[in-house]
Amino acid sequence: MVVKSKRARYQTHKRIAAPEITEWLRMVETGKIVACEDMHLLCAYVRHVFATEKLWVDKDRLARYMSYQKYFPFRLAPEEKFMIALWLCTFREGFFPRWTDLFIYIGRGWGKTGFGGFATFCMLSPANGIKDYDVDVCATVEEQSRIGYDDLWRIFEGKSDLFSQGFDWNKIELRSLETGSRFKYWSGNSSGKDGMRSGCVWFDEEHAYEDAASMEVFTGGLGKKDHPRRLKTTTDGDVRDGPLDEDKVLARAILRGEEQDGGMLPFMCHLDSLDEIHDEAMWPKANPRLTRSETLLFEYRNEYRTWNRNPQRHPATPTKRFNIPQGRSDIAVTSWENLMAASRSYDLASLRKMPCVIGIDYAKTTDMVGAIALRGSAGTISDVLKSSAVYYFSVGGGEDGWGSLMRQLDVQYEQLADAVIAAMHDHATPKWIYTLAQPVNGTPEQEDEHKQRLKTNLKSFISSSRPAVMPLFSGQKMERVSEGANAHPVMPDAVAAIRKDMFETAAVCMRIPTSLMYGNTNNFAELVSSLLTFAVDPVARALETELTRKTYNQSQWAAGARVHVDTTHIRHVDLFEVADKIEKLVGSSIDNPNEIRGFTGQDRINKPWADEYQRTKNHEDAGGGETK
Secondary structure (H helix, E strand, C coil): CCCCCCCCCCECCCCCCCHHHHHHHHHHHCCCCCCCHHHHHHHHHHHHHHHHCCEEECHHHHHHHHHHHHHCCCCCCHHHHHHHHHHHHEEECCCEECCCEEEEECCCCCCHHHHHHHHHHHHHCHHHCCCCCEEEEECCCHHHHHHHHHHHHHHHHHCHHHHCCCEEECCCEEEECCCCCEEEEECCCCCCCCCCCEEEEEEECHHHCCCCHHHHHHHCCCCCCCCCEEEEEECCCCCCCCHHHHHHHHHHHHHCCCCCCCCEEEEECCCCCHHHHHCHHHHHHCCHHHHCCHHHHHHHHHHHHHHHHCHHHCCHHHHHHCCCCCCCCCCCCCCHHHHHHHCCCCCHHHHCCCCCEEEEECCCCCCCCEEEEECCCCCCCCCCCCHHHCCCCCCCCHHHCHHHHHHHHHHHHHHHHHHHHHHHHHHHCCEEEEEECCCCCCCHHHHHHHHHHHHHHHHHHHHCCCCCCCCCCCCEEEEEECCCCCCCCCCHHHHHHHHHHHHHHHHHHHCCCHHHHHCCCCCHHHHHHHHHHHHHHHHHHHHHHHHHHHHCCHHHHHCCCCCCCCCCCCCCCCHHHHHHHHHHHHHECCCCHHHHHHHCCCCCCCCHHHHCCCECHHHCCHHHCCCC
């Protein structure tokens, strides 16, 4: 049963008389703290709601909640007081919470679990006025959900004499003795959670959820207790088109007046563009705590410098620190925008009998298999492509081709690996022979004692990883033996020789200069020229011959139809080094300017003269020279 204040008065508010709310509003609106566009929209949205709806802020409840700060090792920041006041203390007519769902999207390091722990304490307390109001914190993995619980558990453990007067707790569950409300953490495994009777469900790091199925199981028990609430705290992440992306779209639609809020309070902190990451003054847009914590600011600066040196290798910095999702460009096949564009629905009936190019990516059954059909606008694909237009090239080459080379190299690799493994095994598990000139004399007990002492000393000596000494008496002898690698130890020179032979075998068969295989870049230009001449160009000519033979009939071939594989762009071209040669090629009518620009990797010139063949006076015949 919920306890309702007798002084509840619901009215519209042209002026919000709650400092816990207005302090943050004014900080954003006056520019005292830099804020993103969505935060400015939130402030305008809150003022609009108070001005147009009959609401009541329970100031007594709010004051009691604020008094609980004395039990915590931190004071609430203005934005935290703002959210506590709106989410837990603002009601609409009928004494229903105006905002039941708090969505906190904020940069890493702000203190999401600390805030969640404080809000949980408030909801468990008698000030909430609801018996058995359970709070459940959930995440995709147990370790994450425990962070929020452990934060509160450690506070209780640090002041156990005080909190034991009103609470029982252990490593799994925390319970209020007065209200019967309990706080518990759960993993993403939703099995067996249908019977929950939560008052509030807290989802920590929503970005890790790939779908809403398990989240809906946890929230399925909401409504059995008065004032059901949801809390979502998260940075951005790598999962796209999941619950977080859906909430971001909904939140922005609410702030722009395109959707009813349905009880959702979207508190969103992020940079407005990736360019702002280079301006430290903009960073509080993603994390207001940066204005209060030098330690956190120092860490942000370090991560920014690391990211700025190699953005592709460190996408987590803009994604999680600044809530500008980047993804892994080094492993991504395409951008998220392209994926969304390709996911649009189409009228399949309108595509029937239209020419297109179809590609199928065959993969392992444990991997993704992709299929794609590409079509152009009217007239861009003039013919339907058939299977006869597909060319398949195999590098196997039969018994004497590249396949034979690969098999030979595989055998050499296996021999090298076996030798190294045998040497390592022999080194790790040595065998020894212990020789006595004569047997030990004495009683059986004395013989056993001698054997045990010898075994202990030998074990200590053999297993020692440091220099060790084994005393031997006259007639005693020790010798290390091995049937494996120790008989023919694998030396570094032997390994290098096997590798050298493999490189040279491949280089000879593929006609690749051996210096390139070794990484020797002396005379690099000559080596690349040799590679192109003897390794690349012969393959290109073979492709030309086969493609021409398979594509054109005899009459087309006689008319000059050919397939040409262009290898001229493989080598890097330095314009300043080839400028004189280019002038001679153009001046002698070998190439026109646009052909030369294609060779140097430059764009064509869309002028008629750039496609004309020119000839200088120096290259005209004697009769065509100048006359006086």
